[in-house]
Each structure stands twice: as C-alpha cells, then as structure tokens.
Amino acid sequence: MKHSLLSLLLSFSVSCLGTSAETNRIDGESVMRHVEKIVAYGPHPPGSEAQKKVGAYITDELKSYGLEVRTHTFHPVTPLGRLEMTNIWATAKGERESVIILASHYDSKYFEDFPFVGANDSGSSSGLLLELARIVAQENPTDYTLWFVFFDGEEAFLDWTSADSLYGSREFVKMLKLRRQLHKISTLILLDMVGEENLVLHRDINSTAWLNKIIWDKAAEMEYGDIFQRQGSTGAVDDHIPFAEEGIPVVDIIDMDYAYWHRQEDTLDKLSAKNLRIVGNVVLASLPEIVNHLRH
Numbered sequence: 034m035k036h037s038l039l040s041l042l043l044s045f046s047v048s049c050l051g052t053s054a055e056t057n058r059i060d061g062e063s064v065m066r067h068v069e070k071i072v073a074y075g076p077h078p079p080g081s082e083a084q085k086k087v088g089a090y091i092t093d094e095l096k097s098y099g100l101e102v103r104t105h106t107f108h109p110v111t112p113l114g115r116l117e118m119t120n121i122w123a124t125a126k127g128e129r130e131s132v133i134i135l136a137s138h139y140d141s142k143y144f145e146d147f148p149f150v151g152a153n154d155s156g157s158s159s160g161l162l163l164e165l166a167r168i169v170a171q172e173n174p175t176d177y178t179l180w181f182v183f184f185d186g187e188e189a190f191l192d193w194t195s196a197d198s199l200y201g202s203r204e205f206v207k208m209l210k211l212r213r214q215l216h217k218i219s220t221l222i223l224l225d226m227v228g229e230e231n232l233v234l235h236r237d238i239n240s241t242a243w244l245n246k247i248i249w250d251k252a253a254e255m256e257y258g259d260i261f262q263r264q265g266s267t268g269a270v271d272d273h274i275p276f277a278e279e280g281i282p283v284v285d286i287i288d289m290d291y292a293y294w295h296r297q298e299d300t301l302d303k304l305s306a307k308n309l310r311i312v313g314n315v316v317l318a319s320l321p322e323i324v325n326h327l328r329h
Contacts, residue, residue, distance in 0.1 A: 056255060058168050059161075059313035061306030067094070067160030068228070071139075072150040072301055078143035079186040079200065080116030087139055088119055091183055094163050095123040098170035100181070107204045111190050112197055113143070118185035120201050120208075125169045128176040133323065134221040135179060135316070137162045138187030138201060138272055147297045152304055154294060157228030159183060161313050174317065175324040177219065184272050187225075193270075202272035206279060219327050220244065220282040223273045226291050227312045228304040232260050234312075235267045237285045239274065243326060244284035251319045257311050286312065 070090055077083035088104075095102045100123035108115050121139075137158035141151035150156070166181040173179060186200030209215040222244070227234075236245040252261030273283035293299040 056314055056318045057310075058317060059164055059310045061308075061310030061313075063167075064157075064160040064164045064228075064309040064313070065301075065304065065306045067163050068152055068156040068304060069301055071156045071159060072152050076144070076148050076150060077139075077141045078188070078190075079111075079118045079140045080113075084140055084185070085119075088121060088183075088185070091121055091139060091159065091163065095121070095166055095181065098123075098167050100125060100166060100170050105204070105208055107200075109186070109200050109204065111186075111200070113190050116186075118200055118204075120182065120185055120205050122180050122182040123166055125166070125173050125179040125181070127173050127178040130178060130217055131219045131327070132178045132180050132217045133175070133219055133320070134182050134276075135162060135165055136182040136184060136202075136221060136223045136272060137225065138184040140185055140188055140201075142188040142295055143190050144295075149295070149297060150300065152299050152301045153228050153288075153291055154226050154299055155187070156301075157226060157304055157309060158224035161224055161227060161309055165313055165317065168317065174320050177324055177327075187272050198270075199272055199275060202275045206275040215279060215281075218276070218281050220323060221273055221276045221284075222316060222323075223271060223283065223285045223287070224312070224316070225269075225271055225285065225287040226294070227286060227288060228309045229288060229291050229293075230303060230305045230308070232288055232305065232308040232312075233290060234261050234286060234288055235265045236263075237269045237287060238266050239268055239270065239277065240284040241277075241282040244282055244323065247322050247326065248284060248286070248315060248319045251322065252315045255315060255318065257315060260308065260311060261315065286316070
C-alpha cells in the first residue's frame with residue numbers, strides 16, 4: 034500500500050512538472066530583445082525604409098527558426114499617396130491543412146510632429162509573435178497548421194476610416210480569396226499592445242465569444258485573472274475585423290487602456306518582460322483547447 038501511494042505521488046509530481054513546463058515556455062527577455070531591435074530602427078510607418086528593415090529583421094528571424102516564410106507586397110492608395118507595403122507570414126505545418134493564424138501588425142503609426150517608435154504598439158505583439166513562432170517551430174502543440182502573420186499598414190495615416198486603416202489585413206483577406214484559400218482559415222488570434230507594465234486585458238466585444246471564453250478561462254486557471262479580467266469589456270476595430278466579416282472566428286487580445294497609446298512616450302521602458310511572458314504562455318496553453326472546440 035505504501036509503495037502504491039509513493040508511486041501515485043511520484044506520478045502526480047511528474048505530471049505537475051510537465052504541466053508547469055508546458056505552460057511556461059515563453060522567454061519574456063527574448064521578447065524584449067526583439068522589441069529592442071524593432072524600436073532601434075526608429076519610427077517605421079508603412080512605406081518607409083525603416084519599415085523595410087523591420088520587415089527584413091522579422092523575416093530573417095522566422096527563417097532562422099526553420100519555418101517556411103512568405104511575403105506579399107502590395108501598393109495601396111493612402112492619404113499620402115500610393116505606398117509599398119508587405120505582409121509577412123511563416124508556416125508551422127501540422128497534420129491538418131486547416132490553419133490557425135496568430136497575428137500582429139508590425140508598422141508604427143505615422144506622425145509628422147514627433148518621432149513615434151511604438152514599443153507597445155506594435156513592438157510588443159510583434160516581439161511576442163516571434164517568440165511564439167520560435168517555440169511552435171520546435172513543437173506544434175496542435176495538429177493544425179499554424180501561420181504567424183505580420184500585417185503591414187494597420188495604422189491610419191490621418192483619421193481612422195474604413196479606407197485609411199487595416200491595409201495589411203484587408204489585403205491579406207483579399208489575397209486568400211483570390212488564391213481560394215480562405216476556407217482553410219479556422220480562426221485568427223490577434224495580439225496588439227500586450228506588453229505594458231500595468232497590463233489589464235478585457236474581452237473584446239468584436240471578437241468571437243467562445244474564443245474569448247477559452248482564453249480568459251485558461252488565464253484564470255493559470256492564476257492570471259488580474260491581467261485577463263472578467264469584468265468589463267472593450268470594443269476594438271483592429272486587424273481581426275476583415276476576417277470576422279468573412280465569418281472566421283476571431284479574437285483580439287488588446288490593451289485599450291494603455292496610457293501612452295500613440296504618444297512619443299511609447300518606449301521600451303514602459304514594457305514588462307513578465308507580462309509579455311504571461312500573455313504568450315496563456316495563448317500557447319489555449320491552443321489545444323481552441324483546436325478541441327474547432328473539432329466539435
């Protein structure tokens with residue numbers, strides 16, 4: 034009896050260690066290093082030379098993980114004229130062709146009167162997406178194919194309108210339609226402004242309810258309810274909208290209460306490696322349950 038009890042306790046301990054390891058794989062410092070690299074290029078609005086350098090950095094990192102990387106360059110008309118923009122995405126193949134997209138935009142907003150580097154918006158989500166790609170390249174936690182998509186041109190150049198915003202995500206959906214690939218997309222998980230020191234995330238009313246529930250329930254299970262708060266909500270018009278309009282389940286994990294949003298002070302010192310780690314681990318741990326829901 035004593036031997037059986039000891040075996041049971043040892044089995045339970047190993048199980049707990051395994052679960053802990055599986056839900057704590059994100060390296061927050063690694064994410065911060067990516068953000069530091071991105072902001073070092075300075076302001077990088079769409080069409081700028083700095084944005085091309087940021088895109089090259091992202092592409093090189095994704096390739097270094099052994100992922101298949103593709104780009105799509107397009108030339109939309111903006112209030113500043115026709116500009117060149119490029120979407121970037123990497124593929125971690127699964128047993129199924131069905132695709133889950135994890136996404137971020139990688140441009141910084143254009144301002145004439147001050148330099149804006151966008152450490153949180155969108156350096157934090159771009160850095161975290163790179164870290165997620167690195168981990169999934171080693172081991173896909175699902176049997177679905179995962180795409181890591183970096184959208185160009187999320188920000189408006191002047192006032193936010195349906196024409197002056199979401200250039201990259203709108204073009205990506207258009208491209209998928211032309212290639213007859215839209216049906217492959219099972220869901221999209223969007224990250225935006227996820228790294229500030231005083232991070233509070235509310236469920237987005239423009240996101241799919243069951244995706245919100247899975248992610249926020251997982252965060253509570255992992256004891257991160259202080260960040261992924263159940264009370265309150267937000268309404269984000271973001272890169273998930275063009276996908277939602279096509280009937281694709283979407284979720285936007287976004288901090289809409291960031292004090293330095295679109296301000297010159299949105300710099301590296303406002304970010305928390307700990308919070309970036311937490312958000313990444315919650316997303317990673319939620320993927321198997323998202324897939325389970327999609328199957329049923």
